[in-house]
Amino acid sequence: DAGVIQSPRHEVTEMGQEVTLRCKPISGHNSLFWYRQTMMRGLELLIYFNNNVPIDDSGMPEDRFSAKMPNASFSTLKIQPSEPRDSAVYFCASSSGQNYGYTFGSGTRLTVV
Amino acid sequence: QKEVEQDPGPLSVPEGAIVSLNCTYSNSAFQYFMWYRQYSRKGPELLMYTYSSGNKEDGRFTAQVDKSSKYISLFIRDSQPSDSATYLCAMKASNTGKLIFGQGTTLQVKP
Numbered sequence: 001d002a003g004v005i006q007s008p009r010h011e012v013t014e015m016g017q018e019v020t021l022r023c024k025p026i027s028g029h030n031s032l033f034w035y036r037q038t039m040m041r042g043l044e045l046l047i048y049f050n051n052n053v054p055i056d057d058s059g060m061p062e063d064r065f066s067a068k069m070p071n072a073s074f075s076t077l078k079i080q081p082s083e084p085r086d087s088a089v090y091f092c093a094s095s096s097g098q099n100y101g102y103t104f105g106s107g108t109r110l111t112v113v
Numbered sequence: 114q115k116e117v118e119q120d121p122g123p124l125s126v127p128e129g130a131i132v133s134l135n136c137t138y139s140n141s142a143f144q145y146f147m148w149y150r151q152y153s154r155k156g157p158e159l160l161m162y163t164y165s166s167g168n169k170e171d172g173r174f175t176a177q178v179d180k181s182s183k184y185i186s187l188f189i190r191d192s193q194p195s196d197s198a199t200y201l202c203a204m205k206a207s208n209t210g211k212l213i214f215g216q217g218t219t220l221q222v223k224p
Contacts, residue, residue, distance in 0.1 A: 004156075031210055043157070043201065043214040056211055091156055095210075101147060102212060104156035 002026075004105035006092050012111045018080040021108045024073055025094030033093040033102060034067055034077050043091070049075065050097075082112045116140050119202055119215030128224050132189040136202035136215045139183065143204040143213075146178050148187045151199045151217065160200075161187065192222045 005024040013019050025032050033048040047057040049069045057067070064083070069075040079086055089109050093102040119136045126132055134148075144165055149157035161176040163169050163185075169176045175188040185204070189196055202215040 033210065033212070042216045045211055045213075048210045050210065056209070093156075099145060099207065101159040101162045103159065104149075106156050109154075 004092055004094050004103055006090075006105035006108050008108060009106065010109045010111075012113065013082055015083055015112055016081045017112075018078065019082045019086075019110060019112075021077040021090050021092075021110070023075045023077070023092030023105060025075070025092070026103055027073065029094035029096055029103070030072070031095045031097055031100075031102075032069060032075050033095075034075070035091040035093065035104075037089045037091060037107070046077070079110075082110075084112045087111050114139060117202065117204060117213050117215045120218055121216050123219040123221060125221045125223060126192055128192060128194060128222055130192050130222070132192050132196070132220060132222075134187040134189075134200050134202075134218050134220070136185050136204075137183055138185075138204055140204075140206070140213075141180075141183070142206040144207045145205045145212075146176070146185050147203045147212070148174075148176055149201045149203060149214075151201060153198075157201055192220075194222050194224050197221045 148161040199217040
């Protein structure tokens, strides 16, 4: 089991550029979560999917953020245009259902300059 | 007021000590309670999972939930330097996948 796979591990981009973060959940898991972690705010849930359908996107900070899950094995989180305040570690997690423990990936460290 | 409150520490203890980590919460709908461990520059790793009230033990780790007081704890016995990490409590209601995390407590176990 390769676990939850995120790419890239690190991303440095200039303000105004589009950023796409990618996630491959554990095979067989039907729930997928995107979190953002900063020193000031800790771990915050941005959006989660059940069976590829977005269920709760109330944590998405603004319209610059969008997430998709076209199939059970792939999800993306896109920021367009990016801003310096988006700098954070973005984690993807998956689970067998929303009442089970979540398995996290290693995260993408995003720096917007 | 945050839904989940956790003292960020840092907490420093000698090797072999018993460590107590705690969280309080305000939402009485929370039914699922978890503890995650996060090493530097890594993703959180699930340590303990508890449904509703009571105790759960796994090796050197014991999780306790007191729903009447809205208070959860994680105890680590015979702490080791390898336990040095940030410990995050997390909890959720039963009708949602929205897992809410505490701020995390940084623990250092000194040899």
